Amino acid sequence: MNGDPFSAVADKHSEFVDLQGLNKPQYEAVTTTEGPVLVIAGAGSGKTRTLVYRVAHLVDKGVAPESILLLTFTRKASQEMLWRAGRLLNETCSRVVGGTFHGIANLLLRRYGSHLGFDSSFSIIDRADAEGIVNLLKSSLGLGKKEKRFPSKRVVVNMISGAVNKSMNLETLVQEQYGHLLDHLEDIEKLRRHYHDFKLDHGLMDYDDLLVNLRRLLEESPEVQQTIAGRFSYIMVDEYQDTNLIQADIVRLAANESKNVMVVGDDSQSIYSFRGADFYNIMRFPKDFGDTRVIKLEENYRSTQPILSLTNNIIENAAEKYTKTLFTSIEGDWLPKLFGGRDELEEASFIVQTIKKLIQQGVEPANIAVLFRSSFHSYKLEIELTADRIEYEKRGGLKLTESAHMKDMIAFFRVLTNPQDTLSWNRILLQLEKVGPATAQKISNTIAGADDVLYTLQNYRAKTTWKEAFDRLVLLYEKLLGAEQKPGMLFEIALHYYQPIFERLYSDDYPKRQKDLDQLKGIMEGYEELQSFIDDTALDPPEQVNAEESCMDRLVLSTIHSAKGLEFDAVFVMGLADGRFPHASASYGEQWEEERRLLYVAATRARKYLYLTYPRQLMTPDRQFRRTGMSPFLSEMSGGLFERINGTGAGGYGQREQISLEEALPVRKKKTKKLQMEDFSVGCKVRHPFFGTGTVKKTSKGRSLDIYFDRHGLKTLHLDYAKLTIL
Ligand SMILES: Nc1ncnc2c1ncn2[C@@H]1O[C@H](COP(=O)(O)OP(=O)(O)OP(=O)(O)O)[C@@H](O)[C@H]1O
Numbered sequence: 001m002n003g004d005p006f007s008a009v010a011d012k013h014s015e016f017v018d019l020q021g022l023n024k025p026q027y028e029a030v031t032t033t034e035g036p037v038l039v040i041a042g043a044g045s046g047k048t049r050t051l052v053y054r055v056a057h058l059v060d061k062g063v064a065p066e067s068i069l070l071l072t073f074t075r076k077a078s079q080e081m082l083w084r085a086g087r088l089l090n091e092t093c094s095r096v097v098g099g100t101f102h103g104i105a106n107l108l109l110r111r112y113g114s115h116l117g118f119d120s121s122f123s124i125i126d127r128a129d130a131e132g133i134v135n136l137l138k139s140s141l142g143l144g145k146k147e148k149r150f151p152s153k154r155v156v157v158n159m160i161s162g163a164v165n166k167s168m169n170l171e172t173l174v175q176e177q178y179g180h181l182l183d184h185l186e187d188i189e190k191l192r193r194h195y196h197d198f199k200l201d202h203g204l205m206d207y208d209d210l211l212v213n214l215r216r217l218l219e220e221s222p223e224v225q226q227t228i229a230g231r232f233s234y235i236m237v238d239e240y241q242d243t244n245l246i247q248a249d250i251v252r253l254a255a256n257e258s259k260n261v262m263v264v265g266d267d268s269q270s271i272y273s274f275r276g277a278d279f280y281n282i283m284r285f286p287k288d289f290g291d292t293r294v295i296k297l298e299e300n301y302r303s304t305q306p307i308l309s310l311t312n313n314i315i316e317n318a319a320e321k322y323t324k325t326l327f328t329s330i331e332g333d334w335l336p337k338l339f340g341g342r343d344e345l346e347e348a349s350f351i352v353q354t355i356k357k358l359i360q361q362g363v364e365p366a367n368i369a370v371l372f373r374s375s376f377h378s379y380k381l382e383i384e385l386t387a388d389r390i391e392y393e394k395r396g397g398l399k400l401t402e403s404a405h406m407k408d409m410i411a412f413f414r415v416l417t418n419p420q421d422t423l424s425w426n427r428i429l430l431q432l433e434k435v436g437p438a439t440a441q442k443i444s445n446t447i448a449g450a451d452d453v454l455y456t457l458q459n460y461r462a463k464t465t466w467k468e469a470f471d472r473l474v475l476l477y478e479k480l481l482g483a484e485q486k487p488g489m490l491f492e493i494a495l496h497y498y499q500p501i502f503e504r505l506y507s508d509d510y511p512k513r514q515k516d517l518d519q520l521k522g523i524m525e526g527y528e529e530l531q532s533f534i535d536d537t538a539l540d541p542p543e544q545v546n547a548e549e550s551c552m553d554r555l556v557l558s559t560i561h562s563a564k565g566l567e568f569d570a571v572f573v574m575g576l577a578d579g580r581f582p583h584a585s586a587s588y589g590e591q592w593e594e595e596r597r598l599l600y601v602a603a604t605r606a607r608k609y610l611y612l613t614y615p616r617q618l619m620t621p622d623r624q625f626r627r628t629g630m631s632p633f634l635s636e637m638s639g640g641l642f643e644r645i646n647g648t649g650a651g652g653y654g655q656r657e658q659i660s661l662e663e664a665l666p667v668r669k670k671k672t673k674k675l676q677m678e679d680f681s682v683g684c685k686v687r688h689p690f691f692g693t694g695t696v697k698k699t700s701k702g703r704s705l706d707i708y709f710d711r712h713g714l715k716t717l718h719l720d721y722a723k724l725t726i727l
Pocket residue numbers: 021022023026041042043044045046047048049050266269300301302564565566604
């Protein structure tokens with residue numbers, strides 16, 4: 001051994017986990033188990049692999065799996081990492097505690113929340129519920145009745161939540177971001193207070209409360225703080241660049257016993273500041289924890305060099321970043337392509353035709369992704385794909401539980417776990433014929449003060465017009481309470497009651513909605529316990545996919561946010577037009593920079609082929625066409641990093657312009673002999689990577705050729721540099 005820590009790989013620190021598959025900094029991050037560690041990881045540099053190995057290595061070293069906490073951005077991410085760690089070592093890794101900040105906060109608050117005066121049966125409300133409550137309070141307080149410009153429920157919730165997540169006071173937030181609504185500040189403050197009290201009175205917590213209350217618990221109850229900090233002696237946090245200040249405080253407080261905390265992040269991939277994420281958390285970490293070991297992962301294992309050169313160039317122009325230089329040893333000479341179509345239709349046709357060719361060339365559909373900024377940007381593309389019978393899976397759209405009929409159904413289960421959840425009672429009561437909002441509210445209020453909700457309902461004096469329906473509901477509640485059944489069985493009981501109501505309420509399209517109920521049934525059957533089902537659907541709702549249609553081998557259409565952490569052989573980033581990306585409302589500065597990082601995240605998903613596309617014409621909201629250019633992020637890229645392909649200018653790409661399409665495709669590598677002057681003659685057809693097809697007009701005694709290109713005119717090119725192909 002030569003004193004090089006990396007040579008210790010040969011010593012096999014781990015008994016069973018083979019650490020040879022790690023590079024030097026990855027190895028250092030895996031084996032530096034004691035003390036604070038900050039891993040600055042570039043895109044595709046093996047963050048996930050490092051976390052997986054670290055979990056397995058810790059367990060292998062003898063650390064109790066239950067004392068390891070792995071915090072990830074989605075629940076699925078931690079499940080996958082623990083599964084992979086299990087494959088490296090053994091299934092004991094599944095006992096590691098993994099989940100999102102919100103998920104872990106939920107578990108800890110149910111367990112220790114009584115120290116703050118919370119009942120363990122609180123319900124978690126989602127965004128739509130929060131807006132519903134604000135709306136209710138707005139009208140009961142008589143706010144915004146005469147005043148047309150009073151902010152909508154959506155904007156009020158944005159303000160309340162924004163102030164919490166950005167750790168700002170409401171007044172500053174309104175001043176800075178909603179200056180035009182400053183006149184309403186007093187009423188907004190009032191609404192916030194009432195919203196806060198309403199949640200407390202009804203045993204409700206929104207997403208922000210979960211984090212805020214966990215931090216309070218750790219700060220205000222030294223006993224609980226010690227228990228939690230003592231329980232988790234090794235903490236790891238993924239995607240640290242997307243945490244907010246409250247989450248950073250939680251990490252600090254939970255890790256302050258052992259200080260064995262590793263956070264992993266890439267400041268260049270921070271794309272959630274609109275939700276309060278603060279990428280300075282990464283910069284601050286070494287200050288929060290003294291003696292932090294900073295490790296940089298800079299070798300990219302995902303993309304070819306031309307793709308990496310382009311993505312490095314995108315982020316080079318960022319205003320602020322941790323300096324890291326990504327490199328790769330994956331060779332390749334296929335340059336990323338930039339396509340500008342006449343309009344969205346031509347952009348979509350180009351993508352569809354190229355996808356078809358890629359599939360013909362053997363790229364698996366599931367290894368191709370089309371990424372966009374907002375879900376509706378893929379609308380034209382979806383029509384084109386359907387016309388061409390190309391199946392796809394769309395991600396990042398509506399969540400399954402966001403639709404009204406699903407909320408209806410879930411409400412039955414929510415009142416079982418929290419009988420005081422009047423929001424759900426209100427929803428259930430409004431399903432009854434002849435029961436209007438005032439009656440529903442009156443009954444809900446009675447329930448809110450009741451010790452025994454079933455008894456209160458059984459003795460409620462219903463009006464004859466709705467008594468029969470009400471009695472049926474009370475009977476259902478009694479049945480569900482007495483069932484003591486697994487979630488799957490509870491679903492059957494509730495559906496039996498709800499089906500006729502469902503068919504009446506959604507008489508227009510209930511057959512289409514029915515498949516969601518079937519999907520819900522499948523999901524509930526997978527749970528042993530109702531509370532976990534309720535928490536998971538509130539915290540990490542599944543996406544709306546057709547169960548029987550969902551399969552693994554489809555082309556992926558996804559918002560960029562939902563493609564975080566994934567990789568594909570071929571990636572199309574579409575809609576890169578000025579005014580669309582960055583978004584027209586993005587102001588110069590922070591928002592602009594976040595949009596740049598969003599493009600960076602999208603482009604770094606590509607392994608071998610990257611296509612950046614944009615329409616040169618966009619439809620405005622008033623259905624006018626507006627000419628536009630490419631995104632400023634593209635126009636500021638250095639030349640030579642991509643090849644440009646232009647559309648036909650006539651719409652319907654592909655039928656007319658086969659040649660550009662060929663240029664767009666990866667060329668199967670053939671061993672070609674170096675071309676000599678003798679191979680060319682006047683009239684010979686050639687192709688140039690940038691100028692397209694042309695005809696040789698003159699050959700010289702030296703090594704230069706005069707070629708007339710269909711789209712670029714006469715050029716004199718040197719044979720050694722021109723990369724010509726004879727057609
Ligand atoms: N040491 C290594 N040797 C070989 N392949 C590696 C190594 N480290 C990572 N990889 C591979 O590189 C790819 C990217 O790794 P991973 O997904 O862990 O990156 P990441 O840092 O999480 O990426 P991103 O932040 O961009 O989502 C994966 O296919 C992974 O298997």
